[in-house]
Amino acid sequence: MRGTQESPENAILLTATQVAEMIGGRVEGNPDVLVGGIAPLSQAQGEELGFLAQRRYLRDLGHTEAEALLVGEELAEAADGHPCRIVVKDAHGALPKLLSHFYPSPPHEPGIHPTAVLGKGVDLGKGVSIGPYAVLEGGVILGDRARVGSHAVLGAGSRVGEDSVIHPHVVLYPGTKLGARVILHAGARVGADGFGYVPDGEGVAKVPQVGGCVLEDDVEVGANTCIDRGSIGQTTVGRYSKLDNLVQIAHNVQVGRGVLMAAFTGVSGSTEIGNGVMTGGQAGFTGHLQIGDGVRVAAKSAVLRDVPSGMTVSGSPAREHRETLRAQGLMFKLPETAQKIRELEKRLAALEGSGEG
């Protein structure tokens, strides 16, 4: 809900020196260049600072239009041909402060759009905002300063903590509970029925999904991501965890604290994901697993077994990362291996022949 890069209307120009002070860096070259925004080297124009944090983007250095650069320490020397570099230890780490300055969020405007539908017993905190056509069913509780976007549907009895932001078109099924400062992007579905059936005659019978769904403080959920309620018991996403777009969390999954999951990650029912786990895109977990703290799962891995804390896994089926790399490397050498075996066979046959002869 902030403006786009093209309209940093409230931006205040800073000198390179002022920028360096703000982020604990130093200026190399001209300290007086004016800065009013930030962009990749290849796109920076006008007063936008050129952002250089990875070696591969040195390729853009020769033709950037940026008059000043933000450069990570390890690339300072490689960039020293540019007339103004602001050098900082961690260029990515400097972004939140810089961007909040140059691209301030539009001020929060409390208020309830007249088209919003509020059910019986809805309880609204101070300074909330509710967009056009939002539907808050009976008994919904909104914390102070919570924001509900257009068309969002908050099911009966759901709760939203203070300072949370519900983007347009989010659906919370009845009884869902969100902590404080939770962000849900457009189309997130939280608390839907899990995928639970039992055999029944010629078809299957639906197992009623009666559990709860809890997202703790500071959780962020990407667009069109789905988190099912518990079948019995509850599904939980722990504090500080961030889910990308199009992630699937099945019923009764327990996601720990500070977990990061990239797009298309799928977690099957009842699996427990430890604190600080990170998953690459399109990673998958079967059900009822225990994944330890700090585990890293490479993109596209298929995790079929428990993983102990601290391990990095990859592959399908997933194994310890180095083991997978070694096996994959040898797999692509199989044509050579086959050739070696043919040669051994020939040499052996020759020897056998000579022995017989």
Next chain:
Amino acid sequence: MRGTQESPENAILLTATQVAEMIGGRVEGNPDVLVGGIAPLSQAQGEELGFLAQRRYLRDLGHTEAEALLVGEELAEAADGHPCRIVVKDAHGALPKLLSHFYPSPPHEPGIHPTAVLGKGVDLGKGVSIGPYAVLEGGVILGDRARVGSHAVLGAGSRVGEDSVIHPHVVLYPGTKLGARVILHAGARVGADGFGYVPDGEGVAKVPQVGGCVLEDDVEVGANTCIDRGSIGQTTVGRYSKLDNLVQIAHNVQVGRGVLMAAFTGVSGSTEIGNGVMTGGQAGFTGHLQIGDGVRVAAKSAVLRDVPSGMTVSGSPAREHRETLRAQGLMFKLPETAQKIRELEKRLAALEGSGEG
């Protein structure tokens, strides 16, 4: 659309004996413990029955707060230290009956919200309910007791069978046809254009997608799942089939009866999926395949060829499951294989040397 586990307001407490009678089980231990709900062993509190159906959850038996257990027959002995066990042959199978008792759905309240938009010629059955801001375009037909959630959009001429439940934010494209007792979860998109283009000058030309989309009786579709209409002809999902969240069914796909597809399963255009097929998460099918009845497809499989009835396949590309397991197992033994070949070469060279000497 049922309440959460925390508020089974209409629940009626039962004794362990009464529960056992309801589900055809027996009580071992104290028959008089009162039961008012059900939860996993690790979460059960108060009068909640602890649910124990898998061996791995015996780990929670020592510290559960549940005063009574629901136990599958095969775990009865392992659980016999607990003062009250309700033992039943199939613990999962007992859930639908138990949960319907302890967590009854809120009564269906027919009625049409005044903000709903009804087009020309809309035909509503008896006892239907239509939520706030739902849009029923011209010619929509709703069967008796069908429920349409907030913000759902039912395209022109679409039909919804009796007792079907359309959750909030569902979109039916024009002409989509749903049978009876169909359940569509939030954000499901049914009948959208398939992905069809032909080369045309510097770009591609869109092939108009003019076919239909039919979901037969008792189909359930998860949140944010997409089912495209036919390009020509129609896309069909057969009776009793259940699709998880975030599934993709392309144009002209024929899904048989009683099929279960886990999240992120993708089926490409015109593929035919037989009756009773089951797919794990992130499984994929290329187009124009014929997949026989009862086929099982492991999670993350890439099915590139027809599969005969009854076969279980896995891997990428998918092959018969045991064949894949054997190949994968040997792949992880490639380092040993390479070592063996090096040793053979040494021994052979030694022999060759001795022969020459």
Next chain:
Amino acid sequence: MRGTQESPENAILLTATQVAEMIGGRVEGNPDVLVGGIAPLSQAQGEELGFLAQRRYLRDLGHTEAEALLVGEELAEAADGHPCRIVVKDAHGALPKLLSHFYPSPPHEPGIHPTAVLGKGVDLGKGVSIGPYAVLEGGVILGDRARVGSHAVLGAGSRVGEDSVIHPHVVLYPGTKLGARVILHAGARVGADGFGYVPDGEGVAKVPQVGGCVLEDDVEVGANTCIDRGSIGQTTVGRYSKLDNLVQIAHNVQVGRGVLMAAFTGVSGSTEIGNGVMTGGQAGFTGHLQIGDGVRVAAKSAVLRDVPSGMTVSGSPAREHRETLRAQGLMFKLPETAQKIRELEKRLAALEGSGEG
């Protein structure tokens, strides 16, 4: 937004000869058969032309009810038992013209539904249509004849080019820019925050996502697909590119012109996809890659490195397609390879024994 196959109310019947003239084909057999639609061989009824473009569907030839066939040149001989064939060089290529005739789109009806919410400074072109409950926030610009479906939310300052079609339930985040003739299907989310965090104390800090998101002319985006805005700088999808349902494009990705991406394709941050690239379903790209023009990526590939122009890749990790095929083929021969090695060992031991003896 066209009708379904069952109700081609405006269709005009043509003779086989007239159809052949329209698409530059020839009639073999009876030239006077009347045609009023088109369907797969197995589904065609009444006056529907049976569509036969792939050898595998010859299986349906014996029992089709179609009275006339549309046949690709290469199958003309195989189909010559049918009394009326319209033979054309490229049967798929003939579809756009035929379908536009038999299934004309309903006429575009300009108008603004009274329930639409228009913010300050909204600028509407001529002949636009805006559906029920659509929300156009402040400063939105709609080109001539643009269509906005029910419930769509167009964030502040977003722009939609002429003749674009926004289906129901689309969300454009603030500042998103769409070219002309863009089509967005239901539930597409364009311009949402990318997945960007930096370590911060016990959790992570969100990096404000302040960049833009641009879809050029003639782009089509499938249902529930997500395209994130730039973190800094912008995300771009080039002219003529088509994304299937449930695709994920991360922040700062640059998609070239004429790109086709099948469902569940995921592209990680800042990766550049060349012109004319095609990806199969469930393909994935890690971040910061450069993928050349004309690259083809097989379904389920995991692209972890740059790919030069014109290459076809497959596998996980992705390699040149033939290399992957060879390695996969040999992987499934590993049981035989292991057997060969065991035999070599035996024979060698025998030789060694005889040498010693």
